[in-house]
Amino acid sequence: MxxxxxxxxxxxxxxxxxxxxxxxxxxxxxxxxxxxxxxxxxxxxxxxxxxxxxxxxxxxxxxxxxxxxxxxxxxxxxxxxxxxxxVDDVDFGTLFDIENESYRDEPVIAFLMGLPPQQRLSLLLVYGDGFEHEDAGRILDVSAEMIASRLIRMSASLSDRLNERPPAQAAAIVETLYPEGHRASP
Missing domain, CATH: 1.10.1740 (Rna Polymerase Sigma Factor; Chain: A)
Known part of the structure; x- marks a missing residue:
């Protein structure tokens, strides 16, 4: 060849x-x-x-x-x-702008910016780009278990942050995580 x-x-x-x-x-x-x-x-x-x-x-x-x-x-x-x-606040925030709309989900962007870099990269690869844990692990040169652990820590961090807020404010943040038609089942 x-x-x-x-x-x-x-x-x-x-x-x-x-x-x-x-x-x-x-x-x-x-x-x-x-x-x-x-x-x-x-x-x-x-x-x-x-x-x-x-x-x-x-x-x-x-x-x-x-x-x-x-x-x-x-x-x-x-x-x-x-x-x-x-992480530059303005540049990082623009990564999440929806094309042809002026919508910015500030609470979610703020949460993501506050994550440790390893969790942010794992989140981006698994949920942003759809990689399986094994493939995300290959990319970041860690085990699939480490990817899962990072995502669990990220979820726990989000839960802790939501528990610190008044219930109505926490509910509004959760609503921003699920676009219309993609709500989590109760």
Whole structure:
């Protein structure tokens, strides 16, 4: 197989998942500008080293893993790279804007911004991008059990936060988590 054949086989897949990769890189980078730079460097690496992609591996898991690996590599001089995720309030909030609407769910955005980075990334991969716990674990280089544990801690944190509020205010926040027609069953 020629190198060009392999390049042509992964390039359309990478292009198709660009919106998802952009969102992930933006969260890692702490905003759109830093995220775009991170994604550009990761894509350049993936295309230059495409022979590392093994057929049969889910392309999205490989691509997300490479973006995460690139980010970790760039912070390799830091003792705890996860502690260096910078979240810009304005940039992070815009990641959750709904297209063609001026709707922003401020209580949910504030809650997500307050999460530890590991929980925020696990939440984004599992609930934002639909990865199974095993695949999210492969991307973040942890076990599926660790992903589940992070999500449980996140849920407990949300429950604690809601318990601190007056019942009507807590109910309003819960309502924002479930769009019309997608309410949790009682």
């Amino acid at each position: 020629r190198a060009q054949d392999l390049y042509d086989s992964i390039r359309p897949g990478l292009v198709a998942m660009l919106p998802r990769l952009k969102r992930f890189a933006d969260v890692l980078g702490g905003g759109r500008e830093a995220g775009r730079g991170l994604l550009r460097r990761a894509l350049q690496y993936m295309l230059a080293e495409q022979h590392l992609y093994q057929r049969g591996t889910a392309l999205d898991v490989w691509a997300f893993s490479e973006v995460y690996r690139q980010w970790r590599h760039e912070l390799s001089g830091q003792a705890d790279p996860m502690a260096h995720i910078k």
